[in-house]
Amino acid sequence: MQGHAEPVHHEEMLINMGPQHPSTHGVLRLLLRLRGEVIESARFVIGYLHRCHEQLTEQNGWIRAMPLPDRLDYLSPITSEWAMALAAERLAQVEVPERAEWLRVLSSELYRIASHLVFVGTFAMDVGATTMFLYTFRERELLLDIFEKLSGQRMTCHYIRVGGVGWDLPSGLDAEIRRVLKTVESRLPEYDDVFTNNRVARARIEGVGTMSAERCRAFGASGPVARASGVDFDLRRDAPYGVYDKLDFDVVTGERGDCLDRLTCRTMEIRESIKLCRQALDGLPEGDIRTKLPARFKTPEGVAYGAVEGGRGECGYFAIGDGGEAPYRLKIRSGCFSNLHLIEKALAGWKLADVVAILGSIDIVLGDVDR
Amino acid sequence: MEERGWLESLVNGLVQPLYDAVPWIVHLVPLLWILVLVAVSVLILIWAERKVSADIQSRVGPLHHGPIGVFQSVWDALKLLTKEDTIPRQADRLVFCIAPFIAFVPAVLVYVVIPFGKGWIAADLNVGLWYLLSVGSLGVVGVIVAGWASNNKWSLLGGMRAAAQLITYEIPMFLSVVVVIMMAGTLSMDDIVRNQAGGRWSLAPPETPFAGWYCFTIPGLIASVLYLVAALAEVNRQPFDLPEAESELVSGFNTEYSGMRFAIFFLAEFSNTALVAGIAATIFFGGWSSPIVSEGEGIWQIFGDGIVWYFVKITALIYGMMWVKWTLPRVRIDQMLQVAWKGLIPLALINVAIAVAHVAWVGP
Amino acid sequence: MGHVPRTQVSSNPIIAFFQYVWSSLITAAKGLRVTGYNAWLRERVTVAYPKQELDLSLRTRAKHRVLVDDTGDPICIACGQCQRICPDHCILVTRKKVTVTTPEGEEKQVNRPDEFVIDLARCMYCNLCAEVCPVDCLHLTRDFKYSSGDVHTMRIELEGLLRPEPLSEYEANQTDGADDEGGEE
Numbered sequence: 001m002q003g004h005a006e007p008v009h010h011e012e013m014l015i016n017m018g019p020q021h022p023s024t025h026g027v028l029r030l031l032l033r034l035r036g037e038v039i040e041s042a043r044f045v046i047g048y049l050h051r052c053h054e055q056l057t058e059q060n061g062w063i064r065a066m067p068l069p070d071r072l073d074y075l076s077p078i079t080s081e082w083a084m085a086l087a088a089e090r091l092a093q094v095e096v097p098e099r100a101e102w103l104r105v106l107s108s109e110l111y112r113i114a115s116h117l118v119f120v121g122t123f124a125m126d127v128g129a130t131t132m133f134l135y136t137f138r139e140r141e142l143l144l145d146i147f148e149k150l151s152g153q154r155m156t157c158h159y160i161r162v163g164g165v166g167w168d169l170p171s172g173l174d175a176e177i178r179r180v181l182k183t184v185e186s187r188l189p190e191y192d193d194v195f196t197n198n199r200v201a202r203a204r205i206e207g208v209g210t211m212s213a214e215r216c217r218a219f220g221a222s223g224p225v226a227r228a229s230g231v232d233f234d235l236r237r238d239a240p241y242g243v244y245d246k247l248d249f250d251v252v253t254g255e256r257g258d259c260l261d262r263l264t265c266r267t268m269e270i271r272e273s274i275k276l277c278r279q280a281l282d283g284l285p286e287g288d289i290r291t292k293l294p295a296r297f298k299t300p301e302g303v304a305y306g307a308v309e310g311g312r313g314e315c316g317y318f319a320i321g322d323g324g325e326a327p328y329r330l331k332i333r334s335g336c337f338s339n340l341h342l343i344e345k346a347l348a349g350w351k352l353a354d355v356v357a358i359l360g361s362i363d364i365v366l367g368d369v370d371r
Numbered sequence: 372m373e374e375r376g377w378l379e380s381l382v383n384g385l386v387q388p389l390y391d392a393v394p395w396i397v398h399l400v401p402l403l404w405i406l407v408l409v410a411v412s413v414l415i416l417i418w419a420e421r422k423v424s425a426d427i428q429s430r431v432g433p434l435h436h437g438p439i440g441v442f443q444s445v446w447d448a449l450k451l452l453t454k455e456d457t458i459p460r461q462a463d464r465l466v467f468c469i470a471p472f473i474a475f476v477p478a479v480l481v482y483v484v485i486p487f488g489k490g491w492i493a494a495d496l497n498v499g500l501w502y503l504l505s506v507g508s509l510g511v512v513g514v515i516v517a518g519w520a521s522n523n524k525w526s527l528l529g530g531m532r533a534a535a536q537l538i539t540y541e542i543p544m545f546l547s548v549v550v551v552i553m554m555a556g557t558l559s560m561d562d563i564v565r566n567q568a569g570g571r572w573s574l575a576p577p578e579t580p581f582a583g584w585y586c587f588t589i590p591g592l593i594a595s596v597l598y599l600v601a602a603l604a605e606v607n608r609q610p611f612d613l614p615e616a617e618s619e620l621v622s623g624f625n626t627e628y629s630g631m632r633f634a635i636f637f638l639a640e641f642s643n644t645a646l647v648a649g650i651a652a653t654i655f656f657g658g659w660s661s662p663i664v665s666e667g668e669g670i671w672q673i674f675g676d677g678i679v680w681y682f683v684k685i686t687a688l689i690y691g692m693m694w695v696k697w698t699l700p701r702v703r704i705d706q707m708l709q710v711a712w713k714g715l716i717p718l719a720l721i722n723v724a725i726a727v728a729h730v731a732w733v734g735p
Numbered sequence: 736m737g738h739v740p741r742t743q744v745s746s747n748p749i750i751a752f753f754q755y756v757w758s759s760l761i762t763a764a765k766g767l768r769v770t771g772y773n774a775w776l777r778e779r780v781t782v783a784y785p786k787q788e789l790d791l792s793l794r795t796r797a798k799h800r801v802l803v804d805d806t807g808d809p810i811c812i813a814c815g816q817c818q819r820i821c822p823d824h825c826i827l828v829t830r831k832k833v834t835v836t837t838p839e840g841e842e843k844q845v846n847r848p849d850e851f852v853i854d855l856a857r858c859m860y861c862n863l864c865a866e867v868c869p870v871d872c873l874h875l876t877r878d879f880k881y882s883s884g885d886v887h888t889m890r891i892e893l894e895g896l897l898r899p900e901p902l903s904e905y906e907a908n909q910t911d912g913a914d915d916e917g918g919e920e
């Protein structure tokens with residue numbers, strides 16, 4: 001019983017939430033010390049989904065490990081792929097064709113929409129609005145269909161490769177993407193009506209689980225969680241990669257850092273991503289989509305850090321090359337992992353029902369936390 | 372003819388001596404009708420719940436057993452019957468086993484005083500409404516002991532939530548029913564329906580068959596809204612499904628239940644759902660009286676008063692409850708209590724005062 | 736930023752109370768309108784799978800397929816590149832020398848696979864093997880109906896990989912002769 005050395009008082013109850021609990025978003029285990037329904041303290045236990053991802057890459061080499069980032073943050077796989085490709089490209093100084101960069105922006109923004117849609121749905125379901133979950137998944141389905149046509153796979157796309165992207169945009173998909181974007185955009189006000197603006201939902205999420213900007217910075221939180229607390233930081237704008245510096249978008253920030261802010265940050269980001277997708281489709285240049293790599297792609301000695309703004313925060317791959325086909329050492333920085341550490345403090349004092357709301361609002365993917 | 376005679380002699384030979392020996396056996400007939408009704412309506416309700424939720428969520432719902440899946444719940448019930456019956460090792464076995472029945476029996480017993488149609492009432496007690504509310508509130512005991520006996524922390528939390536919620540929401544429910552009692556001047560369910568036959572001041576246009584329904588008086592209207600909100604909480608439906616809050620408490624008080632015992636809980640829950648809708652239909656929406664013609668002639672007879680209208684009203688109310696359930700999120704425990712103590716109860720008390728004025732002014 | 740406005744309530748508790756009551760009813764009605772619209776007017780999205788099927792994209796990556804030449808022999812040259820690159824080690828290729836007659840009538844010694852096994856139970860359908868093949872003979876097709884209760888039956892030998900249907904994107908483009916036709920069927 002890690003972290004719970006003190007005995008449990010008479011009126012207290014130590015309760016194990018997870019790893020088999022419907023709303024811990026995977027195999028997170030929470031140890032809650034309850035007094036009635038009020039959380040006295042909380043600890044989390046992670047590691048149930050550890051898959052030696054870093055080691056696998058170190059052994060398999062860059063090219064053969066490229067499909068693996070999809071399995072980390074499986075709700076926003078493209079961004080992890082991009083981070084890994086970026087690390088390899090920066091290490092080996094690979095040029096990426098212009099069209100590939102635009103396709104990367106397009107695909108990662110599309111998947112960001114899908115990922116945020118999952119968030120909105122699962123968060124609403126945690127708060128009890130089951131129908132929202134089905135609605136957002138219905139719209140996500142459209143986006144996944146696009147990925148099926150683009151890369152052949154819906155979630156484990158293996159789309160971004162070192163030196164480019166795997167497939168070009170098939171003809172006709174351009175129009176379909178625009179159509180889907182329009183659908184998603186038109187459904188967003190419905191979500192507000194069903195969930196965000198609902199009085200009951202407001203009572204559950206407004207002012208609940210506030211996190212200050214300082215605490216977010218102290219814990220290294222990033223992504224929508226930090227932005228909702230007012231940390232104005234977005235890698236797409238502050239350390240541009242790809243062609244984000246040529247695109248026009250706003251970084252959404254919140255004011256109070258409560259669950260409502262974290263929710264609206266995401267819904268606003270969906271709107272921004274739709275904007276970005278349209279720009280990417282408009283500006284898509286002609287040309288190659290992939291740099292031809294040598295049959296045995298090797299990275300020289302040196303260090304490189306590739307970081308992208310993932311669906312759930314900064315997703316970074318830090319690689320040390322030793323001249324071989326694989327990195328000598330790879331360290332993955334996942335947004336979820338840092339964000340998750342916020343909850344221990346955030347949970348104390350709230351009710352049991354708020355646990356799922358706050359946890360849901362942080363939007364963790366255990367595949368990314370445990371790697 | 373031959374066959375008829377054979378059947379008659381069978382009936383005469385079997386039923387008559389039985390009746391002679393135990394004359395009270397006739398009382399079992401309505402009970403049997405109620406049991407069958409509850410079982411069948413629950414099966415239909417479960418199917419309807421799945422279909423309605425599927426509709427709302429852009430899905431299709433059950434599809435394969437029977438036309439548009441109506442027999443799905445029959446198969447589900449059979450599956451539950453054949454499932455292994457597990458009892459947690461540390462559970463209080465006796466209490467664990469009888470808890471579902473404690474919840475289920477009151478849920479069926481209350482149907483005794485429900486007037487399904489003209490004269491279709493098993494026992495027209497002169498304290499019908501009072502019997503209904505008091506017996507109906509016994510079911511919570513089953514839920515609480517189920518939560519306690521399971522020896523599971525989630526169940527315990529669910530049981531405690533159920534205790535807080537069901538007891539709290541009985542108050543606004545009673546207070547809104549009191550309004551009807553004042554206006555009707557009787558506790559008998561059948562008389563309450565008959566009293567809604569018009570003749571008093573109403574929001575609805577006069578001379579219409581539904582002008583007398585209590586939901587068309589000002590206190591009755593407020594009371595019906597309050598009643599329906601409280602009823603949602605009484606039957607643990609969203610936004611008040613805290614005792615079994617799936618995303619928080621795994622499954623609440625019935626986490627450890629499986630197989631038949633779980634089915635009995637399910638039965639009790641859905642029969643309660645039908646019950647609160649039935650009460651609302653009876654006391655606010657005119658029970659079995661028809662909104663079109665009360666005593667029709669010719670073809671209009673089928674639209675006249677009768678059991679059909681009662682089921683139509685219940686169906687509409689249940690559809691509304693399902694619609695609400697699949698739209699709203701869940702409130703938190705403290706908010707749930709706030710809604711009752713700071714919202715419904717004050718409103719219901721004000722409404723009782725309005726009703727007093729109404730009765731004094733307009734007459735019952 | 737243009738956020739969703741926060742709840743504003745009056746400081747007067749009585750007014751606030753009625754504001755809460757009113758906003759509860761209004762927002763619930765708005766939600767009910769949307770869900771009701773979905774229930775009655777919007778079409779269903781689910782597909783009753785075994786009875787109805789959706790068209791899969793041409794790029795869908797499922798069971799492998801080895802292309803054959805006109806004589807029905809696989810065109811694989813048993814170079815073993817796919818085996819080498821597969822991250823999951825699910826391909827096994829062994830080489831044998833066979834003599835073939837070219838269209839010009841010459842006898843030629845070529846490499847052909849002796850044993851060619853793909854363990855689909857381990858495969859993650861990453862497409863790396865198909866991309867690395869120097870003669871474009873290995874492809875991932877849309878054929879996904881090979882699940883089985885016995886994991887050993889997922890080890891597919893060469894014969895199992897020769898099924899001509901359905902086409903992969905590569906073949907579809909070859910037969911149509913229209914590269915830009917990809918994506919849709």
Ligand code: SF4
Pocket residue numbers: 820821822823824825826853857858859860861862863864865
């Ligand atoms: S698709 Fe990937 S995992 Fe499957 S056999 Fe080819 S290389 Fe191996």
Ligand code: SF4
Pocket residue numbers: 810811812813814815816817818828867868869870871872873
């Ligand atoms: S890479 Fe192609 S040619 Fe080489 S062994 Fe594999 S399938 Fe045969």
